[in-house]
Amino acid sequence: MVTLPWTINPAPQIQEKRVTLDGITWESYQQILHALPQKRTSHLTYDCGTLEITMPLESHEWASELIGLFIRILTVEMGLKLKSLRSTTINRQDLDRGAEPDCAYYIQNQAKVAGKTIDFTQDPPPDLVVEVDITHTDIDKNRIYASMGVPEFWRYNGRELKIYKLEQNTYLECDRSPTFNWIDKEYLYGFLEDAQKDEVEAEIKLRSFVQQVLKSDR
Numbered sequence: 610m611v612t613l614p615w616t617i618n619p620a621p622q623i624q625e626k627r628v629t630l631d632g633i634t635w636e637s638y639q640q641i642l643h644a645l646p647q648k649r650t651s652h653l654t655y656d657c658g659t660l661e662i663t664m665p666l667e668s669h670e671w672a673s674e675l676i677g678l679f680i681r682i683l684t685v686e687m688g689l690k691l692k693s694l695r696s697t698t699i700n701r702q703d704l705d706r707g708a709e710p711d712c713a714y715y716i717q718n719q720a721k722v723a724g725k726t727i728d729f730t731q732d733p734p735p736d737l738v739v740e741v742d743i744t745h746t747d748i749d750k751n752r753i754y755a756s757m758g759v760p761e762f763w764r765y766n767g768r769e770l771k772i773y774k775l776e777q778n779t780y781l782e783c784d785r786s787p788t789f790n791w792i793d794k795e796y797l798y799g800f801l802e803d804a805q806k807d808e809v810e811a812e813i814k815l816r817s818f819v820q821q822v823l824k825s826d827r
Contacts, residue, residue: 626664629747633660635705642698642707652696654748655707661748665741672765673711673741675804678812679797680714680737683789686819690719699729699757706753712739716788717760729757737788739763751780761787770794791826 633641638655645651650670652663665673677693684691694713701707713735715722722732734757740750743766754762755775762773762780772794773780774787786792796818803811 626666627744627746628662628664630660630662631658633658635702638707639700652709652711653698653707654709654746654750654753655705656748656753657705659748661746663746666743668767669711669741669743672743672767672801673739675801675808676739676741676763676765676797677712679800679815680712680739682812682815682819683792684714684716686816686823687789689716690723691716692719692722694727694735697727699734701729701757703730704756706756708750708753708757710735710738710754711741713737734759737761737763737786739765741765741767743767755780770797791822 633655635655638653638660641660642653645653650665652665654661654663677695681691681693692715694710694715696709696711697713698707698709699713714737715733716736718733718736725732734754736759738754738759738761740763742750742764750764751762751773755778758775760775762775763786764771764773772783772786774783784794796815800811800815803814
């Protein structure tokens with residue numbers, strides 16, 4: 610039995626800016642997408658004629674960066690393979706949908722895409738996608754990523770993590786990650802709490818804890 614090394618205090622909700630445009634064709638979405646600079650903080654999500662542009666604030670960027678680090682630490686300590694896409698645009702003209710997640714990863718299918726530029730019309734979708742939505746979004750992101758066939762989807766709202774597993778083309782919420790099924794959500798909450806004080810110390814602490822858990826399970 611490994612003792613949880615954290616005291617959990619959920620982070621407060623902080624606003625972020627969103628603009629939603631309706632009646633946008635796929636061609637117009639592509640024109641807007643390509644007119645924007647490659648290096649930008651805004652994220653675009655397109656769903657069958659509706660385009661949402663999100664301008665994330667510090668709390669959003671911080672959470673997505675730390676959740677990404679959390680996933681990387683778990684992957685490394687478990688000895689798994691990984692290909693990160695971060696916020697690479699996932700465009701699917703056949704679905705009339707496009708998205709720029711906060712984090713996206715190939716883990717189970719890493720070998721199929723290692724060393725190549727992804728073609729989402731031919732290659733499998735990412736195995737795990739993370740979206741941080743600090744405030745309400747009118748876009749049904751569950752529907753978007755389910756239609757793309759993403760097997761596992763994490764959503765974090767600044768206070769709570771929800772984990773979804775794809776079953777028969779729809780997401781079912783589950784208590785634990787299908788990829789990291791030995792991990793409790795409290796581990797992430799505790800890691801984020803520690804990282805507010807010192808990210809380096811939080812990483813060291815998490816790695817030590819994960820190694821201890823994995824060693825005890827062997």
